[in-house]
Amino acid sequence: MRYVVGYAATERGRDALNLACALARSQGASLDLVMIDPEQSPYTAVYPPERSFSTLLAQQLGTWLDEALAMVPADVEARGHIRAADSDARGLIEAADEFGAGLIVVGAGSNGLFKRYTVGSVANALLHAAHVPVALAPRGYSRIDPVTRVTCAVGERRGAEDVLEVGSATAARHGLPLRLLSVLALDSSASGALEEARLHVADRVAKAKTLTGGRCEVTGTVAQGRTIENAVDNLEFDDGEIFIIGSSRLALHNQLFLGTTASKVLRSLPVPMVVVPRSYAGTPDLAGSPGQPASPAPQSGEPQ
Structure with missing residues (x-):
């Protein structure tokens, strides 16, 4: 099992690296740190690059990649790559x-x-094109310890079943607590919708308990607020928590498209978010199949 990390020698790149290490430690995955060299792409305006500048840039990218690999904990396997592409995504x-x-x-x-x-x-x-889950690290994310809890958004629209399966497999693999969440933007008079949401979450909890086979604790909650953002602000999150949500119903099969609700949740979320493509069938790739070790990836500072 391998995770690709979009790395740059910036605070944003270090946030991504920290999150990747935390996820890899939780799921037994190896990391592929990827730095993009746009100068080598024939689709850029500066192609072909001036040779001396190209050499200096390659050397600098290699140095940054070695520094990043040195920050990866010893118990996480990682390798580095410098790739030519017309865009990072x-x-x-x-x-x-x-x-x-x-x-x-x-x-x-x-x-x-x-x-x-x-x-x-x-x-x-990435959130409008990728066909594997995308994990987003919030600004200033510094945690590299394993994940401590999984929260999974369970709506009623198409694709929610995929998210439930991914969340359940992720939590069950190492016995992490699983919290199933429905987020509502309601006023205090909308009691009917609130009760319907509670019944839906209870049904999803029962399904998750079947999926996890008793390997982890499963709970459910309904977050209510005047807005989606307000409802998320009212929730409590562990420092080591991740939040899993599904792609928009507008997404193509097995592809991501960040929907309106996910975008609103994202604006208020204090923990990493993992967005799952519509009709995603690769649960073992994200969560890992119980009993199956990760594919080995040797630690290396050599760009590939």
């Missing part, structure tokens, strides 16, 4: 395809509040 998607990766990890935009999201251009492109 395309390069990461192609790397995920080539390596058979089950997850792409990137940092949020660089101008958000501490531990809040603003989706930058790379993350935005």
Whole structure:
């Protein structure tokens, strides 16, 4: 099991690396740190690059990659790659395809509040094109310890079943507590909708308990507020928690498209978010099949 990490020698890149290490430690995955070299792409305006500049850039990228690999904990296997692509998103998607990766990890935009999201251009492109789950690290994410709890958004729209299966498998593999969540923007008079949401969550909890086979604790809750953002603000989150949500119903089969609700949740979320493509059938790639070890990836500072 391999995770692709979109790395850059910036705070955003370090946020992504920290999250990737935490997820890898939780799921027994290896990491492929990928840096994109746009100068080597024939689709850029500066192609072909001036030779001396190209050499200096390659050396600098290699140095940054070695520094990143040195920050990976000893118990996480990792290798580094410098890839030519006309965009970071395309390069990461192609790397995920080539390596058979089950997850792409990137940092949020660089101008958000501490531990809040603003989706930058790379993350935005991935959230509208990737066909494997994408994990987003909030700004300032520094935790590298394993995940402690999984929260899974369970709506009633198409694709919710895929999210439930991914969340259940992720939590069950290492016995992590699983919290199933329905988020509502309601006023105090909408008691009928609130009761319907509670019944839906109870049904999803029963399904998750079947899926997890008693290997983890499963709970459910309904978050209510005047807005989606307000409802999320009212929730309590563990420092080591991840939040799993599904792609929009507008997404193509097995592809991501960040919907309106997910975008609103993202603006208030203080923990990493994992977005699952519509009709995603690769649960073992994200969560790991019980009893199956991760594919080995030797630690290396050599760009590939």
